[in-house]
Amino acid sequence: MSGALSCSASDLAVLLGPNATAAADYICGQLGTVNNKFTDVAFAVDNTYLLFSAYLVFSMQLGFAMLCAGSVRAKNTMNIMLTNVLDAAAGGLFYYLFGYAFAFGSPSNGFIGKQNFGLKDFPTVTNDYSFFLYQWAFAIAAAGITSGSIAERTQFVAYLIYSSFLTGFVYPVVSHWFWSPDGWASPFRTDGDLLFSTGAIDFAGSGVVHMVGGIAGLWGALIEGPRLGRFDNNGGRAIALRGHSASLVVLGTFLLWFGWYGFNPGSFNKILVAYESGSINGQWSAVGRTAVTTTLAGCTAALTTLFGKRLLSGHWNVTDVCNGLLGGFAAITGGCSVVEPWAAIICGFVAALVLLGCNKLAEKLRYDDPLEAAQLHGGCGAWGLIFTGLFAKEKYLNQIYGAKPGRPHGLFMGGGGKLLGAQMIQILVITGWVSATMGTLFFILKKMKLLRISAEDEMAGMDMTRHGGFAYMYFDDDESHKAIQLRKVEPRSPSPSGVTTTPV
Numbered sequence: 001m002s003g004a005l006s007c008s009a010s011d012l013a014v015l016l017g018p019n020a021t022a023a024a025d026y027i028c029g030q031l032g033t034v035n036n037k038f039t040d041v042a043f044a045v046d047n048t049y050l051l052f053s054a055y056l057v058f059s060m061q062l063g064f065a066m067l068c069a070g071s072v073r074a075k076n077t078m079n080i081m082l083t084n085v086l087d088a089a090a091g092g093l094f095y096y097l098f099g100y101a102f103a104f105g106s107p108s109n110g111f112i113g114k115q116n117f118g119l120k121d122f123p124t125v126t127n128d129y130s131f132f133l134y135q136w137a138f139a140i141a142a143a144g145i146t147s148g149s150i151a152e153r154t155q156f157v158a159y160l161i162y163s164s165f166l167t168g169f170v171y172p173v174v175s176h177w178f179w180s181p182d183g184w185a186s187p188f189r190t191d192g193d194l195l196f197s198t199g200a201i202d203f204a205g206s207g208v209v210h211m212v213g214g215i216a217g218l219w220g221a222l223i224e225g226p227r228l229g230r231f232d233n234n235g236g237r238a239i240a241l242r243g244h245s246a247s248l249v250v251l252g253t254f255l256l257w258f259g260w261y262g263f264n265p266g267s268f269n270k271i272l273v274a275y276e277s278g279s280i281n282g283q284w285s286a287v288g289r290t291a292v293t294t295t296l297a298g299c300t301a302a303l304t305t306l307f308g309k310r311l312l313s314g315h316w317n318v319t320d321v322c323n324g325l326l327g328g329f330a331a332i333t334g335g336c337s338v339v340e341p342w343a344a345i346i347c348g349f350v351a352a353l354v355l356l357g358c359n360k361l362a363e364k365l366r367y368d369d370p371l372e373a374a375q376l377h378g379g380c381g382a383w384g385l386i387f388t389g390l391f392a393k394e395k396y397l398n399q400i401y402g403a404k405p406g407r408p409h410g411l412f413m414g415g416g417g418k419l420l421g422a423q424m425i426q427i428l429v430i431t432g433w434v435s436a437t438m439g440t441l442f443f444i445l446k447k448m449k450l451l452r453i454s455a456e457d458e459m460a461g462m463d464m465t466r467h468g469g470f471a472y473m474y475f476d477d478d479e480s481h482k483a484i485q486l487r488k489v490e491p492r493s494p495s496p497s498g499v500t501t502t503p504v
Helices: 009-016 021-071 074-104 129-149 156-179 206-224 246-263 283-313 318-332 341-364 373-391 394-401 418-447 455-460 462-466 479-485
Strands: none
Touching: 021 074, 021 129, 021 246, 021 318, 074 129, 074 156, 074 462, 129 156, 129 206, 129 373, 156 206, 156 418, 206 318, 206 373, 206 418, 246 283, 246 318, 283 318, 283 341, 283 394, 318 341, 318 373, 341 373, 373 418, 455 462
């Protein structure tokens, strides 16, 4: 603990006079006890803060589940809900066995961690169990993003395979590069060998989490192809396959919004850190500022999307607004702690435009993503890294990543182009790594006929064909489902008593 109390019996003896050594020893002993208590309290406060943040991030899984359920057609509700549960369950085991070691096992090399498999020799001097839980919650969030891109047409076994591979290997390697003190592009490197004298700044994961999940989903959706009926085979015209419940979409969005206050502010890992002794300028203030920048970016993106879609389609669409809000959050995540609140408004505004543009491009290229996950998390995540390279403030960088004279910071803040260069490197290497690993995995699954379900199962819905029944009774707009769900009603006929009846 910084600012620890120090006491010397010999110094006190001079003040207390002759024969005062015993009294001085006693006083110093008591002060030492008090100092240890302060240290214990600091550890307890920081661990409690990180645990509470982990619980918030984990609650985002419920948000993902509700958002996914509302965004798919009712005949696939049970399927998408089950995949969200298994993202957490399979991710928990594989992150415990392999993922954490690949991400943070130290000492290691710049590419991958190689200690603490199965949490062996854990906890360490620097990391406790609360840190593991927090990082696991991040890993399963990345897997949850991918599941939305390939919804409504993917075999269940493919979900299990990709989720385990992503949380156990692909995501941990990326988090090692940018968050571990040993990572080759990490700003936390202790040997001073920083990428472009700064390291890549991705505070809470615009790249590490959102781009990884988004790009993985992009390759899955590309290799599988669009859902049946998504595009007109004659002219290629896009046909909306709307989700069945806007209510679930809104509920999921608010749950994700709530959880983001653990995702971004929680990434400090500690709260009881003073930047200036005896002042209000401490990490507790930075935590609050991070929550504010997160809020402003999301709100701005939501409003920009609202009016943007109104101009494009003529409607006030709540599901589009929800996606715009989440796009703002995904973008601000990388730089939320190192930018001013006014800059967060710019971040959210541009994030909404990026999302609208990516959606237009996806439609032209006949790319089908039921939750717009690749566009939202991949596109807005990449913009978030660029935004950080433009607007990161030197003062905040020094407070969070350690004081460094002449530290490169945001280009528009007078910090030169080095940080922006590091951010561009991050975008490129994440895109390349995830494409090489997850793209290859999805291609192999397709060749083994383990990726996509049959056309008959897709038309009937996976709830009935793969999960034993529907989540609830409903009426689907799909003509093929009407034949299954609706019974023909016979014409009314008079009864012997003269009362008109309808057969039940």
